[in-house]
Amino acid sequence: MDTIRVGLIGAGGNTRLHHAPKLAAIEGVEVVAVANRSMASSARFADEFDIPNPVESWMDVLDDDSIDAVCIGTWPYMHSALTIAALDAGKHVMVEARMAANSSEAHAMLDASKERPDLVAQIVPAPHTLAFDQQIVDMISDGYVGDIIGVDAKVAGSNFPNWDGELHWRERRDFSGNNIMSMGIWSEAMMRWVGDYASATAVGHTVIKHKLDGDGRRRSTGNIPDYIDVVAELEAGGQLHLQVTTVTGFAPAADVYIHGTEGTLRLVNEGNGLELYGGQRGDAQMSKIDVPAEKVGSWRVEEEFINAIRGIEPITHTDFTTGVKYMEFTDAIAHSLKLGEKVGLPLS
Incomplete structure (x- = not known):
């Protein structure tokens, strides 16, 4: 794959600070579309980062056959639905952390990624350490x-x-x-x-x-x-x-x-x-x-994502299997808070 065309779904803080500029800075990568919460906010973001195609809906990004990969920068409640839809549309996926709202959604994302082993699936890692x-x-x-x-x-x-x-x-x-x-x-x-x-x-x-x-x-x-x-x-x-x-x-x-x-x-x-x-x-x-x-x-999320698409290196920070593990830990804590008891892992 010579030129990799990326669409953005969600334009929050990390997308603004990291994903949009750092993807665009990689040789052979073009950020070509952005869908935010409204057409107006998509247009403002597109103007700021010189993205040619602001769109009204995330579906417009996934329906664009010229787009090879998507970066999902929404809040966790949307991560599972968007990731599964993107993989179904044949697009590589980089999704913001936390992986999902709960471990059931995380498992669904992992299952969808296993059905498309030809596609890269990455979660933005915890960067602080x-x-x-x-x-x-x-x-x-x-x-x-x-x-x-x-x-x-x-x-x-x-x-x-x-x-x-x-x-x-x-x-x-x-x-x-x-x-x-x-x-x-x-x-x-x-x-x-x-x-x-x-x-x-x-x-x-x-x-x-x-x-x-x-x-x-x-x-x-x-x-x-x-x-x-x-x-x-x-x-x-x-x-x-x-x-x-x-x-x-x-x-x-x-x-x-x-x-x-x-x-x-x-x-x-x-x-x-x-x-x-x-x-x-x-x-x-x-x-x-x-x-x-x-x-x-150091932070090299976007570089690792593109390198994985090009077959240069595997995803280590962070793969979906690891994401499922930390989401199961999160759910175990939620269960323990509610039930007042120790919860064994893995959950499934």
Whole structure:
């Protein structure tokens, strides 16, 4: 395939910041159409990014036989329907994260992709730990921590509750499904380090039960927790504790410990970006670990997508099988919150 023609469905933040400009910058790639929530918004986006064909509906993108691939940048509630329709239309698919609203939809997406093995199917990966992932994986594999005892992760918005805040789409179940705050991106990232989850147990509560919508009216947050604790068993041994919240003042943005029988790794963001520390049995204290340049990962989602279409490399960040696993973990947490019990994984 010489020139790859891409259509955009949904023009949100990541599409604006990453997908549209970075796809267009790749040699032999043309971004030729965009469908957003209205014809007017499609036209504005097309004008900003010099896209020749703004259209009114996502169906116009899929019905265009000249388009080879689509980038789906909508909210999660649309991901499954759009992905399956795009694959049925014979188009390669890059879909924004989270993969879907729930694991049933994610399984349907995976099944559709298996029916078209000739097409590339990619989920935009959780990007926040890419600069450290390879270093952490290598240190664990090389025995730095020994056998993993447990992972203790705390992720916070570092804000006190704000009852006059604007309702975000992530706080609406009709848009976001079972996804909760940044729980999904962190559970995906930690799977890269310590493998799959074997079970999940969760407790949580909603401190801010109503927020202001775009018209200034108070609207329910749908009881999506803004403070949650998850305990998971790891398939490879050990367990994980993940606390995610957006309502705790003075908390670090992220603080993750990986404890093992011989050493400990700590990935922490106390306001100046993530930094990695480590210490082993016999050390007086933990020391900062500088990641070698050749191990520092970075955002290359669009490059990987196009390379996969051209047969240059496989999809690693992130394939649909991995997406189903993290969506099952998300659903296990939702079930545990509702039922008050441990939920085994995989679900199916």
